[in-house]
Amino acid sequence: MITNRRYELDRSDVVSAAGLLELVENSFEEPALRWYISEANQARIIVESTEYGGVLPEPAPEPDSRRSGLDVVVSLVPTGIGCSIGGYAGDAAPVTALLAEVADLVVTNPNAVNASNFIRSGERVLYTEGSCIDAFSRGDINLHRSRGNRVGLIIERSDEAAIEHILNVTNAVRAVHGVNLIDYVITDQPIGSRCVRNASGAYVGSVDAPDVLLKAAQQLIERGATSIAVTTNVQDLVADDYSAHFSGREANPVGGVEAIISHLIVRTLGVPAAHAPMINFKELSLDHAVVDARSAGEIVSTSGLACVLIGLASAPQMQAVRGSRLTDEITFDDVVAVVVPAGALGGIPVLEALSRRIPVIAVRGNTTILEVTAAELGLPGVIEVSNYAEAAGLIAALRGGIDPESIARPMRTLGRSV
Known part of the structure; x- marks a missing residue:
């Protein structure tokens, strides 16, 4: 049996991406095949899920996390x-x-x-x-x-x-x-x-x-x-x-x-x-x-x-x-950035990346029917860009070890009050 459900959750005490992920995944009645946050503010989130009444295997033991050396x-x-x-x-x-x-x-x-x-x-x-x-x-x-x-x-x-x-x-x-x-x-x-x-x-x-x-x-x-x-x-x-x-x-x-x-x-x-x-x-x-x-x-x-x-x-x-x-074996530790529409940040890859301090690049130009933004979710650390050309430039900077802040203006001056 496959069932689509909707949950309204109180997220007022959640202050991190990991905490938000845990809140969502503790809410399901049955194992979720797919879910996403469809609406959010500082007090609540709405989650829409598709759940399966059958048996899903438990994840295998965590694999070796050696890096491949690929970006x-x-x-x-x-x-x-x-x-x-x-x-x-x-x-x-x-x-x-x-x-x-x-x-x-x-x-x-x-x-x-x-x-x-x-x-x-x-x-x-x-x-x-x-x-x-x-x-x-x-x-x-x-x-x-x-x-x-x-x-x-x-x-x-x-x-x-x-x-x-x-x-x-x-x-x-x-x-x-x-x-x-x-x-x-x-x-x-x-x-x-x-x-x-x-x-x-x-x-x-x-x-x-x-x-x-x-x-x-x-x-x-x-x-x-x-x-x-x-x-x-x-x-x-x-x-x-x-x-x-x-x-x-x-x-x-x-x-x-x-x-x-x-x-x-x-x-x-x-x-x-x-x-x-x-x-x-x-x-x-x-x-x-x-x-x-x-x-x-x-x-x-x-x-x-x-x-x-x-x-x-x-x-x-x-x-x-x-x-x-x-050929190559890729781990999530190889990921230099996650790129996603700016209004669709309420999913597992984004929340996992933020909890691991992997940059999340939110593309404002890829609009959706949702408005689940970094501001609505209260998620720090999301980098917003206008389009995919900007996202590509930012990825090039990250690969080259260039701090994104150093190529944007105005630029913060350390040791100087505003």
Whole structure:
């Protein structure tokens, strides 16, 4: 059973990022697959969570935390909250590539670069699902760079024409990109993936038959898969909301349920996973035949699957997998900065980074439907910048050991009163 819940918590006595994280995580009725702070002030916070009534494995013993010697940036683009950059269809790919130019590696969400038939990633970009980023931020896992995963595909039971199209997409990705797709499973019954909209306006999701999903994933892992792609028919998608999304006025309604599906597989089975709609929803009443540029990749693609298969082919593993070609092992101690929209600071990676004194760079130009800012959360140490170009410059300074204060004006003079 998957349930979406909302909590109002008194945070008046909380004075640190670690304390705020503890307050939130002690509030859940059942294990949370995904949560975020949707509203905050000095007296209270509102938390929206998606919780799972089944059994989730306990984290393994903390891994070795030796540094890799690489400078890693975590770039967060939360899905379902209307990020103006990255909340549509792979439209955070250019800023992700920019950050990769000034870092050795960038860890980012699949939705930052996924655009159905299109994807821009690269060797410096680690295509990493959200709950995996959470576990990485906690120090529960390290990330193992992969030279090539064995991808397994779950196809939800559907009509023959849809399944044939999915198999054509899959074969095209194999032939053009060389992805090692070892097998696929068509489920015996529907998985039942559904869009849900929370009180904040953010989109989350639910799954009718999580056991069907996990059974299919387990079958593929037993056949040798080291990453899992899922494609389903997303239900309860309101046509007017989706039309507004393609016009650039609304958050992506599909992103939340995609996150829940991948979180469930990753948390339960410990392999990289990502979801794509089987057939992109096209029954739309649009203001213009030409949609918002940020959504164009989706509108011109029949299925959302190709980018997921390509991304998962090189997604980092959460543990050393026998028979896999792994290279660098990355720890959270390698992270030089976490980059995040300035209004979406209420999540695990940000709070963990602040508690470890890792710089958090908040980008004001990436607006969302939330206003969970450093000021509202009472979090010192967050560095606000106007855009991703400024964020890239700041990362270059951090890598070079240059104090950000020394390149800003006015500059404090020590020993002199104002």
